[in-house]
Amino acid sequence: MSTPQEMRAAYMVTLKRLDWLADDESMLASMDKWQRVVDLMTDLLGATAGYIVEYNEKLGFRATLTSQNDENPFRQVPGKPEPISSNIYCRRVVESKAPFYERDARGKSEWADNHELTDDGYVSYYGVPLCWPNGVVFGSLCVFDTKPTGYEKRLIELLECFRDLIEADLRLYEQYQIMRTLSTTDPLTGLNNRAGFEMLAHQKIRIAKRYHHNIGIIFIDLDNMKHWNDDYGHAAGDAALRAVAKAITESIREVDICGRVGGDEFAVLGYVRNRGDLTTIVARVRNALSNVKLSVPKAKSPIRESPEVSSGTAVFFEPLDQSLEDMMAVADLEMYRDKKRRRK
Template sequence: MVSHRKLDWITQDEAIAASLEKWQRVVDLLTKLLGADVCYVVEFNKNLGYRAAVTSQTPENPAPDAADHPAPLDSNIYCRQVVETKMPFYEPDARNKSEWADNPELTEEGFVSYLGTPLLWPDGEVFGTLCAFDKKQTRYDATLKQLMEVFRDLIEADLRLYEQLQIMRDLSMTDPMTGLNNRAGFELLAQQKIRIAKRYHHHIGIIFIDLDNLKHWNDEYGHAAGDAALRAVGQAISECIREVDICGRIGGDEFAVLGYVRNRGDLTTIITRVRNTLDHAKLTVPNAKSPIHDTPQISCGASVFFDPIDKSLDEMMAAADLEMYRDKKNRRS
């Protein structure tokens, strides 16, 4: 799965909401045309399992809402056969077949017939399946199987559009030097974090980080070394923040981190980790003006905003920025 797909379940991304409406019509129509009890678009995650993303809205469907809990990876369900082989699979009657003796879809829900086809990303990785279930034996002919393939093509076309959207979104929100969010990307994600913090009464912490004396790096070793120092800071931040934090390069030599915190100590811990990581950084730059003996040094400022949060993002960033300049001044004195 390419790096542009960042969510565990892609179908929970707002960017694909319009496609889900189309997929709903697909599974409803497919259910009618096949005369099946229920049809699904099932999403696959190689770490989490199988999740019903879209399900037909028919009276025969025992669970018309998309499943909240995914089926485990080792569950002997019909879709597993499709995902593992990346091939269509048809089981007209699973009763009295030993290979399905522990299939919960058969033993618990009573689905004896299954027709499924894989849904693939443009790079050939499995997104999931388009599938139909029935509680009675079926005899689908070749035309009906071809019909499912047509619907499969419609869904895969949406996956291609989604992939292209993610690529364009990443290009517009990513700093090419460090691979971190640029200022626009950071602020977009930060606003989302703040909305969630207000809803669930979290505290917000912000860290401002500035690479000290970038001019020295450029003048002493060359601009390639200055770029390498910036990348080293970006990498150190990425390695040292928590999964719940976001970070970005918001200016020439300035970086920011935002996340939910308990107190200022959470931010101090992150800053200490970043500084320790940079102390051990070894920068090698081809054709540098002179051998590099320095390691990147940073100035940092941190501010915590406790619930209820009444500051705007700009106000929060200004407060952390001020703390960073105080730290820089103290380090120079």
């Protein structure tokens, strides 16, 4: 069973819910503040343009915000990211995780293929790294100029204060996401708990109504939970539940959502064409479980069986007029019917 500290450490690796933090609606208030910071920074340094640039280790670099001063020729944020391989000034900041100052890049061979110099005319650059609380680089806070510069030390120190303000928001975002995850995650299996599953399910249903998708729900229940706990011990019962959770996550599609919605009950929800999409997932889950060999050191006796499950499926065709509760009740009833058949 994962502790809150372990879950927090694991979550640090996959903190953001989206590729770009700027696309997260929960950051709107911070973005307004960041815009004021960028505009003020650019004005105080007398620079041509100021930016907050976000870094994604797979996608590259993308401007999050740009200053709105009249001298800036690029006041619209480009949607397309710069490739990781681009020889741009911010790459130096991200790679070194340290401030970088280029007073005058003209005539320097290292910038011969930097389009910010050759195409945009930015001969001067100063940038500082922006980091998540765990030290991973988020991006950079930077200014560009079309003329050589010599910024005073106190102005550079001021820019570093602006950096601290932005990193404070990154800490708040991290804490918000961690608390949100802890409140919607089942600590035993790592799946969504019932609250988390229902929150995501309501979002899925709203999208399904908008785009005329069908909704499919699967209820899965670990058979003989009492037997696992009584005959092998509660550690074995927990191991069986984790095995079911693992089989489900490995069997569903990337767009599906799943959760542990009761003691030994799990649910899956997704867009489907027909019931066949759901029966395929159930077959994958059962096949995965048939190969599970549990080894539990604290078991009362050797475990010589694999977890088995009962399941119920239900498809709801558009137009969707049922509530999530009604949908789940139908799939739950089908699951109990399957459990009853399996006991015969």
